[in-house]
Structure formats: structure tokens, C-alpha cells
Amino acid sequence: MNALMTRQIEELFSSLGTEEKVNIISHGVALRLSDLRKRHDLAESRVRHFEEKYGVTLNALEREGLPNASDFDAHEDYIMWHHWVEVVERARARIASLEEIARQGIYVEESLRAGR
Numbered sequence: 001m002n003a004l005m006t007r008q009i010e011e012l013f014s015s016l017g018t019e020e021k022v023n024i025i026s027h028g029v030a031l032r033l034s035d036l037r038k039r040h041d042l043a044e045s046r047v048r049h050f051e052e053k054y055g056v057t058l059n060a061l062e063r064e065g066l067p068n069a070s071d072f073d074a075h076e077d078y079i080m081w082h083h084w085v086e087v088v089e090r091a092r093a094r095i096a097s098l099e100e101i102a103r104q105g106i107y108v109e110e111s112l113r114a115g116r
Contacts, residue, residue: 029102040091046084058085
């Protein structure tokens with residue numbers, strides 16, 4: 001998205017009433033949380049797959065190092081294992097941030113209803 005379009009969207013959003021902003025944010029957060037949780041679950045299942053396949057956690061493998069006799073597939077798995085661990089960590093951090101926004105949104109929404 002270019003800077004002009006972003007600014008226009010921000011201006012339009014700013015022109016909305018508080019209740020509408022809260023509703024939009026609440027719905028957006030709920031949808032994004034759903035997507036992130038699915039991605040997190042997929043990534044965790046991939047990490048578990050590698051842990052079961054090699055009988056070790058990635059941290060333990062990092063300490064010990066790949067065996068010298070490791071084949072090409074083991075090296076490829078090692079790279080993918082790192083990727084999925086990073087996906088788990090990023091998704092976990094994003095979920096935590098969005099859950100905090102959701103809690104704040106619920107509080108704001110309840111305050112708005114009380115003020116009617």
C-alpha cells in the first residue's frame with residue numbers, strides 16, 4: 001500500500017465515531033487472532049514432527065551440533081526446523097500483542113455501552 005492510500009485510509013478511519021472504531025478493531029483483531037492461532041498450531045505441529053523424527057529438541061541439537069554423518073535431508077530438515085521455530089515465536093508474540101488489544105477493546109466497548 002502506498003503512503004497516500006495509507007494516509008487516506010487513516011483519515012477515513014479517524015472520521016469514524018469511537019464506537020465504530022472499536023467495533024472495526026474488535027472484529028479485525030478477532031479475525032487476525034484466528035489466523036495467527038492456526039499458523040501457530042501448524043508451526044508447532046511441524047516443530048513436533050522434527051522433534052519426534054530426530055528424538056531431540058532443536059535447542060539440544062544446537063548444543064550438540066549436527067552429526068558429521070548427516071545427509072542432505074537432515075540438513076534440509078535442520079533449516080526447515082529453524083524456520084518453523086521462528087514462526088512459532090513470531091506468532092506467539094503477535095498473538096500476545098493482539099490479545100492485549102482485544103482486552104483493551106473489550107474494556108473500551110464496555111465503557112461506551114455504559115455511557116449510553
